[in-house]
Structure formats: C-alpha cells, structure tokens
Amino acid sequence: MGDKWTLLVVRDLIFFRKRYFGDFQNSPEKIATNILSDRLKKLEECHLLFRRPDPANARKIIYMPTEKCVDLAPPIMELVRWGAKYVPESDKHENLIQGFERDPVQFMVEIRLSLRKENEANKE
Numbered sequence: 001m002g003d004k005w006t007l008l009v010v011r012d013l014i015f016f017r018k019r020y021f022g023d024f025q026n027s028p029e030k031i032a033t034n035i036l037s038d039r040l041k042k043l044e045e046c047h048l049l050f051r052r053p054d055p056a057n058a059r060k061i062i063y064m065p066t067e068k069c070v071d072l073a074p075p076i077m078e079l080v081r082w083g084a085k086y087v088p089e090s091d092k093h094e095n096l097i098q099g100f101e102r103d104p105v106q107f108m109v110e111i112r113l114s115l116r117k118e119n120e121a122n123k124e
Contacts, residue, residue, distance in 0.1 A: 005031055005039050007076065013049060013065040014073050014111065015096055017118070020060060043069070055122055064119055073111055074104065 008029055012018040018027070024036050031039075040063060043049045048069040054060040077100045080093045100107045 003039075005029075005035055006043065007079070009036070009039050009043060010048065010065070010069060010072055011076055011080075013063065014070060014076070014115070019062045019064065020054075021063075048072075052122070062122055064122060065115060067112075070112055070115055073108060077104075077107075 008027065008031070009024060012024060012027060018024050021036065021040070024031065024040075025033065040049070040051070044051055046068075047066055049063050049065055051061050051063050054062040077096065081097055081100070084091070084093060084097055099110075
C-alpha cells in the first residue's frame with residue numbers, strides 16, 4: 001500500500017469508477033503499463049480487487065473493488081483533504097472533499113451502496 005501507484009489505483013477504483021486497464025492508463029499520473037499490471041495483480045492477490053470478464057464484452061477484463069478495498073476510502077479521503085490543503089491550486093477533488101466533510105458516515109454509505117449495485121450488475 002505504501003507506494004504511490006497502489007493508492008492511486010485504489011483511489012481510481014473507488015472514487016472515479018475506473019474499471020478497465022485503459023481507464024487506469026488514461027489517468028493524469030500516466031502510470032506505465034508494466035507497473036499498472038503489477039499493481040493490479042498485487043491488489044487482486046491482497047483481495048482488494050477482483051477481476052472478471054466484462055459481462056458486456058467477455059474479451060475485456062473488468063476490475064472491481066472488494067469490501068476490503070472500500071474500507072480504505074476514509075484514509076484515502078484524508079490524504080485527498082491533506083493534498084487540497086497544501087496544494088490549494090489543485091481543486092479537482094473538491095466535490096469529493098465537500099461530500100466527505102459534510103457527512104463522512106453518509107458519504108461512506110453512499111459509496112458502499114453504489115459499489116454494491118455496480119458489483120451486482122457486473123456479475124451478470
């Protein structure tokens with residue numbers, strides 16, 4: 001969890017709903033394909049994500065966060081808040097921060113519910 005790329009992949013899984021290899025590659029951080037492959041594999045081995053064929057296109061792999069992964073949302077949000085405080089010109093996460101600060105418990109309830117619905121839809 002300690003390296004830069006793993007937390008960014010987890011962030012993108014939970015908050016930005018990135019689900020495909022190409023989605024992660026298109027992140028502004030520009031992770032190299034070999035590093036991305038390695039991180040996705042390690043996250044799967046640690047039971048933080050699961051991969052399966054996409055129900056809409058079986059040739060594509062879809063990556064989904066597990067409950068264990070979603071449990072990382074609060075500490076990741078604290079890091080996002082810290083970043084916004086010390087890099088104020090970066091406001092791209094402002095909506096996330098506002099929702100979290102308004103009501104952290106409700107924020108997490110909504111994240112969990114929406115991810116559960118998405119997981120159920122992608123099992124078909």
